[in-house]
Amino acid sequence: MKKLMSIIISICLLSASCPALAASAADFSDVKSSDWYYSAVDYVTGLGLFSGTSATAFSPKSTMNRAMFVTVLGRYAGVSGTATADVAEAVNMRSGPGTDSSVVTVLTAGSRVNITGLEKGWYAVTKGSSSGYVRSDLLKVNNGGFSDVSGASYYCAYVNWCSANGIAGGTGGTSFSPSAAITREQICAILYRYAQKFGVSLPETVSAAAFSDDAAISASARDGVYAMQRAGVVSGRGGNAFCPRATASRAEVAAIMMRFIECVKTQPKPDYGYAGTVPASAAAADGYFDDACFIGHSIVVGMSMYLGLPNAQYYAVNGISAKRMLTYDGFTLPDGGTGTVSDALTGSSFGKVYIMLGVNELGSADYDLQSYYDSMISLISMVKDKLPQAKIYLISIMPVTQTESDSSQNYNLQNIVRFNTKLQQISRETGAGYLDFFTLFADSDGYMPPECAASDGIHPLQSQYAVMNGYLKTHT
Helix, strand or coil: CHHHHHHHHHHHHHCCCCCCCCCCHHHCCCCCCCCCCHHHHHHHHHCCCCCCCCCCCCCCCCECEHHHHHHHHHHHCCCCCCEEEEECCCEEEECCCCCCCCEEEEECCCCEEEEEEEECCEEEEEECCEEEEEEHHHEEECCCCCCCCCCCCCCHHHHHHHHHCCCCCCCECCECCCCCECEHHHHHHHHHHHHHHCCCCCCCCCCCCCCCCHHHCCHHHHHHHHHHHHCCCCCCCHHHCCCCCCECEHHHHHHHHHHHHHHHHCCCCCCCCCCCECCCCCCCCHHHHCCEEEEECHHHHHHHHHCCCCCCEEEECCCCCHHHHCCCCCEECCCCCEECHHHHHCCCCCCEEEEECCHHHCCCCHHHHHHHHHHHHHHHHHHHHHCCCCEEEEECCCCCCHHHHHHCCCCCHHHHHHHHHHHHHHHHHHCCEEECHHHHHCCCCCCCCHHHECCCCCCECHHHHHHHHHHHHCCC
16 A cells, blocks of 8 residues: 555656645745744645745745635645636637637536636636637636635635635625735634534644633634644744734744644544545445446446446446536436436435546546546536435546556556546545545556456456445445
């Protein structure tokens, strides 16, 4: 497992889907080795959570604002920093920021685009391999519903993530106040809600102590302040006062984040290849899957024949991608007709939905990964809309044999790890469970053993579906 984990980490560091390693404290002229915050700045910049305010400056004494803080936390959580927007009605994507520009493509209603900039009231956007401009008022930016968060801002995607997960709210009405200084109690409250959202149990490393200005701490922040105090993440200032409404410098926040991450690291974690994996549990009976449906590609077709769960429903097609799954209309419906997976789920009573997609869109280009992300987000949103009470599980892409990996441009270890890392991110962002079939079937080098694989080096042998059955039953 240790060798496999080192492979995964090494590939992640090379992948565009992971935050780039920004710098070290030594790169900044305003951070000296004798400064109390030197190690904290070195720590957070080394993880890619903070970057400098210029190529040579960190600005340690500058005040941290709300936008900066949710960006740092979002990077720590592995959230994509790409802002997105949804298309309500069909619109033209143009080659330039104006109606006199040529039409690149027509964006259909319900599609999602990535925002890369803003020019003359037009958003620069990408959709798959196409890029162009759309008038800003024709797009619904995913910005948490805040009127003061532009889709072109560096923090838009992080604000949206925090809002969607109940980690950070606004400051009143439709305002997020991104440029406002973040207060000490707000920092604690946001970190505490993050821990609650993602099941992080904060250790108690410091004796509990009431601050002398306890009465000044907002009721909504009190639990967070004292949880962080007991975890050793924050402490009082002079006279044991917490100073809840005081601001914090970039250096102070760097130190807080370092202590938070380190105290979280002290928790025992399951030995899985990816954080967020559904933990092992007592084995469920076959009947647990009577209200389950499986959505996916050829391996899910194999599940319908060999998994040994005959009462589950399967919506699967050989060679299908996540993008194609959104529109494929050849599934048999309960009334005997045919339609899309959305049609199939309408009016159904499934309590669990398992989705296994990704192998058919493997590629090394950034747009391959982004297209997969966009399509999976859309598919999960559709499932949630149709089945709001259902549990959703995302099954990882399985490993391939070393022979296949060494000879294939697409079906190789590096691409599989990149896509599974993106699927892990999708799991965190949507709240769907992540089922780690990759580690289940990989040897210590990250490849599927030849004795478990079909002749193509990609698909598992029929005998391996019993292994899947056992894993699914013990990861509910």
